[in-house]
Amino acid sequence: MKRLKNTFNTKSDILNIYVTAGFPSLNDTITIVEELAKNGVDMIEIGMPFSDPLADGPTIQNSSQVAIKNGITLELIFNQIKEIRKTVDIPIILMGYYNQVLQYGADAFFEKAKAVGVDGFIIPDLPLDVYENAHQQKVKSLELDMIFLITPQTTDERIRLIDSKSSGFLYIVSSFAITGSKSEIQQSQIDYFKRINGLSLTNPKLIGFGISDKKTFNTACQHAEGAIIGSAFIKALEGRKDIKQTVEKFICSVKSTQ
Amino acid sequence: MNYKINEQGFYGDFGGAFIPEMLYHNVNELKENYLQIIESDDFQEEFKDLLKEYVGRPTPLYFAKRLSEKYNTNVFLKREDLNHTGAHKINNTIGQILLAKRMNKKRIIAETGAGQHGVATATVCALMNLKCIIYMGEIDIKRQAPNVARMKMLGAEVRPATSGSKTLKDATNEAIRDWIANPEDTYYLIGSVVGPHPYPDMVARFQSIISEEMKSQLMAKTGRDYPDKIIACVGGGSNAAGAFYHYIDNEKVELIAVEADGLGIETDKTAATTQVGTEGIIHGSKTLLMQNSEGQITEPHSISAGLDYPGVGPLHAHLFKSGRGTFIGATDKEALTAAYQLTKLEGIIPALESSHALAALDKIECNSTENIVINLSGRGDKDMETYIRMMQ
Numbered sequence: 052m053k054r055l056k057n058t059f060n061t062k063s064d065i066l067n068i069y070v071t072a073g074f075p076s077l078n079d080t081i082t083i084v085e086e087l088a089k090n091g092v093d094m095i096e097i098g099m100p101f102s103d104p105l106a107d108g109p110t111i112q113n114s115s116q117v118a119i120k121n122g123i124t125l126e127l128i129f130n131q132i133k134e135i136r137k138t139v140d141i142p143i144i145l146m147g148y149y150n151q152v153l154q155y156g157a158d159a160f161f162e163k164a165k166a167v168g169v170d171g172f173i174i175p176d177l178p179l180d181v182y183e184n185a186h187q188q189k190v191k192s193l194e195l196d197m198i199f200l201i202t203p204q205t206t207d208e209r210i211r212l213i214d215s216k217s218s219g220f221l222y223i224v225s226s227f228a229i230t231g232s233k234s235e236i237q238q239s240q241i242d243y244f245k246r247i248n249g250l251s252l253t254n255p256k257l258i259g260f261g262i263s264d265k266k267t268f269n270t271a272c273q274h275a276e277g278a279i280i281g282s283a284f285i286k287a288l289e290g291r292k293d294i295k296q297t298v299e300k301f302i303c304s305v306k307s308t309q
Numbered sequence: 310m311n312y313k314i315n316e317q318g319f320y321g322d323f324g325g326a327f328i329p330e331m332l333y334h335n336v337n338e339l340k341e342n343y344l345q346i347i348e349s350d351d352f353q354e355e356f357k358d359l360l361k362e363y364v365g366r367p368t369p370l371y372f373a374k375r376l377s378e379k380y381n382t383n384v385f386l387k388r389e390d391l392n393h394t395g396a397h398k399i400n401n402t403i404g405q406i407l408l409a410k411r412m413n414k415k416r417i418i419a420e421t422g423a424g425q426h427g428v429a430t431a432t433v434c435a436l437m438n439l440k441c442i443i444y445m446g447e448i449d450i451k452r453q454a455p456n457v458a459r460m461k462m463l464g465a466e467v468r469p470a471t472s473g474s475k476t477l478k479d480a481t482n483e484a485i486r487d488w489i490a491n492p493e494d495t496y497y498l499i500g501s502v503v504g505p506h507p508y509p510d511m512v513a514r515f516q517s518i519i520s521e522e523m524k525s526q527l528m529a530k531t532g533r534d535y536p537d538k539i540i541a542c543v544g545g546g547s548n549a550a551g552a553f554y555h556y557i558d559n560e561k562v563e564l565i566a567v568e569a570d571g572l573g574i575e576t577d578k579t580a581a582t583t584q585v586g587t588e589g590i591i592h593g594s595k596t597l598l599m600q601n602s603e604g605q606i607t608e609p610h611s612i613s614a615g616l617d618y619p620g621v622g623p624l625h626a627h628l629f630k631s632g633r634g635t636f637i638g639a640t641d642k643e644a645l646t647a648a649y650q651l652t653k654l655e656g657i658i659p660a661l662e663s664s665h666a667l668a669a670l671d672k673i674e675c676n677s678t679e680n681i682v683i684n685l686s687g688r689g690d691k692d693m694e695t696y697i698r699m700m701q
Binding site: 101102103104105106108109112113116119124125148149150151152153154155175176177178181199200201202204205209213224 | 325326327328329330331333334335472473478479482485486489492587588589590591592593600602603604605606607
């Protein structure tokens, strides 16, 4: 909770990078996250690979399958984060699906995440009311953040409701799409970002889905506190052994001021 | 015990709508409108008319004399195999296509495993002149070539699901993703009593015509509008939901659900979800499913593609957990034996799915005074290759 709050209080144009845990090789995640932090990334979203990731596109699903084959488990992910926390202090968000949380045991999951240094969660298929009735108390008592999604079809009334249940930030889904599909930001999307900004919400906002490069990142930053890059980064990592160089090159291409 | 769905879309502990926000609008739109539309007089009139004139309902409730003699009991077969397109699936696709039209949707998507639901969807789309896209696992496309050809002939586009295990569950994921990407003009026509609320309830309502007809047919044939036992196979569970529907609150009727044991529940080649599954979430619904300790959904196996699903509809999970339903299994081999037996005794070649229900006769106690209804959910044309191959 503190790390996320501090980040939004002190930084602008926040770059959040999504990483699939256990991809491309089982233990690459530690190196990847350390390198991302070194290269000035502001926040990390670590994906917990799931067999049936409904909200993700083919790139992230494929990386998840590879990671599952590599032998990734929630316990390993927690161990990796514990290791990462020895050197990395930027916020870490865990992203995954509700079934994984339920099978681990929800309370145990949140407690363990807190213990290893996780700051918040994105669980796209966790309904708002189920969160409120079953998990909100636990998550709040551990001072963790629960981040919910908003889409172009979410009504103003519902956006306000989601804003009231969320902490950390709001995840603004940029378009009618699954992750990794579009490459340009359209005027209709900008109108939608403006609609959200007109609502004077309490949480800061990060834009995700379709953010893939410097151009889309910069556009997103004009309408929110920052943005999330997922599929494009996973694509860059596919089949790579030279993790450090790949990370440096990718982040440079997004953040360079030229 | 209450076996009906509640306002939140739960049957007991099971059901609900565990969906990402990207689907919220669509699912909510459906939830807000489905009951009002399908209970309206003009909808019911058109639905019933199409079921009669186009599908060929009511389907007979046939007293299977020789099969009854063999088991020293009274077996009635509900002949869903005689429906247009060869299975019960069309009851649901007729209902949902009428709903989609009333919601002004222009584009229909669906998932299919064996291709039966895909064919039934492509059929009603041809009938209603709507664009139709069917998602089908790449592996299923290869093993069900005749149904792929039928769908194409009916004007549907068949899109291969190339992710994951490339079978039904992945085709379902792909269809859901299509809906996320096309939320405004597209209707997702789910083929079973699975998925987020309101789908399980809606599909059960459309299939409930099966038990509705059974009541008057049994009254005419036996002098009583209910049987002692109803037997139906369960993959996702739509034909069983339809066959049980009007008897769920009548505790005098034993509801027997037959799952596909595959090579046996002691092996990992099975689709007997209630036997080897645990509680969790699949395709937006809280139910029983086959998964590992990490919550990763595992691959089922059955000789019958229609039962080859790692979950089960939330209604059935509730019938299982509450004890209202009797859940048994039949292996690939037992289903084949039952299929050959029905063919020889009654001259009816059943679908492999329905053969699992028939196999239950060897597993249950029955006597000469009892009336048993077996829901013969589909015909065996699509399975001829398997039947011929396994005949030796």
